[in-house]
Amino acid sequence: MQLSPSIFKAYDVRGIVPSTLTEEVAEALGRAFGTIARREGEKAVAVGRDGRLSGPAMSAALVRGLVASGVDVIDVGVVTTPMLYFAANTLCNSGIQVTGSHNPKDYNGFKMVLAGRAIYGEEIQALRRMMETSGWDRPPAQGKVRNVNIFAPYRDRIRSEIKLARP
Numbered sequence: 001m002q003l004s005p006s007i008f009k010a011y012d013v014r015g016i017v018p019s020t021l022t023e024e025v026a027e028a029l030g031r032a033f034g035t036i037a038r039r040e041g042e043k044a045v046a047v048g049r050d051g052r053l054s055g056p057a058m059s060a061a062l063v064r065g066l067v068a069s070g071v072d073v074i075d076v077g078v079v080t081t082p083m084l085y086f087a088a089n090t091l092c093n094s095g096i097q098v099t100g101s102h103n104p105k106d107y108n109g110f111k112m113v114l115a116g117r118a119i120y121g122e123e124i125q126a127l128r129r130m131m132e133t134s135g136w137d138r139p140p141a142q143g144k145v146r147n148v149n150i151f152a153p154y155r156d157r158i159r160s161e162i163k164l165a166r167p
Helices: 023-039 055-068 081-090 122-133 151-161
Strands: 013-016 044-049 072-078 095-098 107-114 145-147
Touching: 023 044, 023 055, 023 095, 023 107, 023 122, 044 055, 044 081, 055 072, 055 095, 055 107, 072 081, 081 095, 081 107, 081 151
Parallel strands: 044 072, 044 095, 072 145
Antiparallel strands: 013 107, 095 107
């Protein structure tokens, strides 16, 4: 697969939709991430997205790739990045947030947690190399997708940490 190396940053994958970041790239990222996750013993990956216009298409393509890699997807929908990290810590151990972060509206990207740790540097470059060569595994079965609303559990967790002073 032909990729723009510029989208593989130190701490995430991020580019301009659709010139450097396409649905094909998102799907290949899902296949590569899912392959590595399975190799590390992970069975599920949480996926969330922000409100960017390209988010639904990028997220759907990412999910297609993850499912094709044999991992189950826990789709938490439109959430903040901290909410995705919460899902990746309570519902499973891995997750990907589809987000353009602070960048202009035509950008989008992926922040990733694998087996409880944020991946960066060489691990992101390893994903790039796997995507370039289509070196992902072909599992015997596809994963499944389930939708989970994490708003109430996330809110309850935040509330449990708040201690108000008495007057």
